[in-house]
Amino acid sequence: MTATKPLAFTRNDLETALRRFVGAITQTPPAHSALKFEGRPHYEYARRGIEVPRMPREVAIHALELLDWTPPDAMLDVACSKGTYVRTLAADLGDALGCGAHLAALRRTASGGFDIANAVALEALEAMEQPRRDAALLPAHVLVDHLPRLSVPTDAGRRFLQGQPVAAGTQPDGAVAVFDSEALLGVADVAEGLARPRRVVAAPVEGADAVESKALSEL
Numbered sequence: 001m002t003a004t005k006p007l008a009f010t011r012n013d014l015e016t017a018l019r020r021f022v023g024a025i026t027q028t029p030p031a032h033s034a035l036k037f038e039g040r041p042h043y044e045y046a047r048r049g050i051e052v053p054r055m056p057r058e059v060a061i062h063a064l065e066l067l068d069w070t071p072p073d074a075m076l077d078v079a080c081s082k083g084t085y086v087r088t089l090a091a092d093l094g095d096a097l098g099c100g101a102h103l104a105a106l107r108r109t110a111s112g113g114f115d116i117a118n119a120v121a122l123e124a125l126e127a128m129e130q131p132r133r134d135a136a137l138l139p140a141h142v143l144v145d146h147l148p149r150l151s152v153p154t155d156a157g158r159r160f161l162q163g164q165p166v167a168a169g170t171q172p173d174g175a176v177a178v179f180d181s182e183a184l185l186g187v188a189d190v191a192e193g194l195a196r197p198r199r200v201v202a203a204p205v206e207g208a209d210a211v212e213s214k215a216l217s218e219l
Contacts, residue, residue, distance in 0.1 A: 005099045011069050017096045018064045018076070026056045027088045059084040073104065113145055140201070141184045144177035150188065150195055151179050160185050161200050168195040 009017075029035050031046040037053065045052045060081035068075040078086060087103040094101025109116045120136050128136070148171065156166040157180030168176070168190045178185045178195060186200035 003100060007071055007099050009097050009099070011066075014069060014074060014097065015066055017093060018066060020096065021089065021093065022061050022064050024058055024060050026058050027085055027092070028056045029054050030085055030088055030091075033085065057083065061089070072099075074101075113142055139184075141177065141179075144184070144187055147175055147177040147187065148172075149179060150176040150190070151181070152185070152195075154180055156180075157183075157185050160188070160195070160197055163197050163200065165194040165196040168193055171195070 029042065031051075031054065032043040033054075034041045034043065035054075036042070037045065042052060042054065061078065061084070062081070063077070063079040065077040066074060067077050078084075078089065080086070080089075086106055090101050090103040125133055125136065150168060150171050152160060152166050157178075160166045160178055160180075166178075166188075168188075171190050173191050174189070175198070176188055176190055176195060178188050178197075184201055187198045188195035189198055190196075
């Protein structure tokens with residue numbers, strides 16, 4: 001069901017409302033989210049008109065800026081934490097202003113340490129010669145450049161790749177990126193002087209042309 005309401009606020013009212021959403025906020029996931037209930041995604045229930053529980057969750061809005069206001073359309077720049085539903089943010093903002101709102105378009109411009117300004121389109125990659133294409137690839141360690149770096153000796157690195165904890169020296173507790181010389185070995189959790197593997201890079205397969213790595217996700 002949709003509804004239409006008049007806009008009864010100014011640009012200043014909109015900017016004031018935006019400030020209320022910066023920081024830690026609570027969101028109720030949308031009915032068409034991919035979150036699961038009893039083993040099935042919410043959107044499957046929503047498509048059948050079935051209501052299921054949707055538990056509120058806390059997310060963080062680091063920055064929320066109004067880029068353009070051409071009534072009734074607002075263009076926003078959002079910096080947010082993992083798990084934020086931007087379409088829910090739009091709906092909640094509309095509720096706060098008393099007019100309702102929905103997401104008309106969404107473009108992700110950055111994620112982690114990656115920025116769309118440095119991206120290469122698939123068509124451009126396909127048109128490149130192989131050396132240029134290879135040069136456009138980023139090294140695996142950029143995935144964990146935001147983590148403190150722990151360098152370990154070669155023998156300790158071998159144990160780490162086998163899933164064994166290794167000495168962390170004076171490294172403070174927390175997540176670290178583990179390196180053997182300049183090679184990324186994986187990610188570990190440091191506690192009580194030991195670095196315990198969380199994700200490790202797969203060892204080279206003899207005769208293979210490339211080394212595949214396990215995903216360093218959910219860091």
